[in-house]
Amino acid sequence: MGVSPGTAYGPVVQVAPPVRPPAHEPAVDDEEAALADVKAAFESVAVSLEQRATRVEDTAQQILKATALIARDKGLVKAASKELAAGHGRANSIANAVETYAAQFEALGGYFAERVADLRDVGSRAVAAVLGVAAPGVPAFSEPSVIVAEDLAPAETATLDRSLVVGIITEAGGRTSHTAILAAQMGIPAVVQLPHATQIPAGTPIALDGDSGEVTIAPDMSLVTAQRERAARRKEALAHLSGPGRTSDGAEIALxxxxxxxxxxxxxxxxxxxxxxxxxxxxxxxxxxxxxxxxxxxxxxxxxxxxxxxxxxxxxxxxxxxxxxx
Structure with missing residues (x-):
């Protein structure tokens, strides 16, 4: 599904997957101390998001700050506390608490369902914090590339380097997801809901069309050239258009x-x-x-x-x- 217009071509950069809790994490000995660690982990996520918000523009800034508020939600801490009491370790308690809320959001559908990516990103970052490992994110790269991920959270999308990120592809997301909103605002072509996108090897050349939603792995350069020529014609046509919006048959549509x-x-x-x-x-x-x-x-x-x-x-x-x- 195309959610941000334009075409892009470049090598794939795979985003690191979310940090998962250990499968056999032992129960905690001191619930009070463990809960303090969980609270500190969520707070560190909130602070990190707020710091990122200072480096981006209005809409991205507000999305990051809203996500920081999720990290400070007392309900998440309360749910994690119950998980600790049930015999789970710190990381699994955070993950289980987040999944409880995620299930509620998904059941509501629509807008709430598309906030699940934000919620799970907060959870993954909190799990990383409590385990003392690096948070998930986009790896360093130096050439114009197409970012590919299971989903991109606001913390990642809002701080992408526009000079290096030529396109975005995700397995999840939707037209009103924060990935789609921010990609469109930043002028980065994007396609979401592409099955098995994370299985594409890093470095593979790929072409995408953010209008049609088409993605071509290892494309023939004639296709890439055709896309670029079409994009140039579109840019040229738009440069000479002005005035009220209307369809080709004259119906007025305000821009x-x-x-x-x-x-x-x-x-x-x-x-x-x-x-x-x-x-x-x-x-x-x-x-x-x-x-x-x-x-x-x-x-x-x-x-x-x-x-x-x-x-x-x-x-x-x-x-x-x-x-x-x-």
Whole structure:
């Protein structure tokens, strides 16, 4: 399934799989001390995500901060505490607690089901922290490549080097997953729900089409050339288009941006858009350590409205709860 438009070609870089707990981890001797370790592991994940958030732009920043809030969810710690009491070790208690919540999210379906990747990434990082091993993630590489993973969590997608990552392929995910949202925002072609993607050997040349969802392993260079020529024609055509959006038969369809703050507004305002379809004001709260004052919100709103003078801006007053606790 294509979720971010464009084409890409390059060698495969396989993302390290999630850290799993030991199969035969012994029960803990001191539940209180073990619970303290579990709490510290979740907190270290939250802090790491918040640190990454300082290095990215508005929407990515808010997604990372929302994921950090998952790591601080008291319900996860409580569930892990029950697992410790049931005789499980630290790592398995974290993993079991996360899977309990993941099952609930998957049962709800839709938006919640697509947050399971974020939840499991938090769990995997907490397991790594409590075991004292490196967290999962994208390995170092030096040439333009296609990132392939079971799924990419916000912590990974938001901090990808755009000069080196030419495309993204995952086995999981969906159109409204954070991988899809961030890839589209960053202009990186992406395909999700590709079966057995993680079995493609690292270094294998691969071509992908983020519009059609097509992926070709070890493609003939004529296909790559055709994709590049099509992309060039599309870019050229778009460069000469302007004005209201409409289909070829004349039906009007407004081209609107979704934004999470002033930085997003400034970037989107410079484009040939008809306005903002959704300004997610909850991100204003999620990016602050305390509720912004009326005066601070006024300045933020002014900063958002200014780039769209004369154009429509739809404001969502607040969307809190679930993965956005305030």
């Amino acid at each position: 609107l941006a979704n934004i999470g703050g002033v930085d997003d507004a400034v970037a989107a305002g410079a484009q040939d858009l008809e306005g903002v379809g959704l300004f997610r004001t909850e991100f204003v709260y999620l990016s602050a350590t305390k509720a912004p004052t009326v005066e601070e919100q006024v300045e933020i709103y002014r900063g958002v409205f200014a780039p769209f003078e004369g154009r429509r801006v739809v404001v969502r007053t607040l969307d809190a709860g679930a993965d956005k606790p305030l």
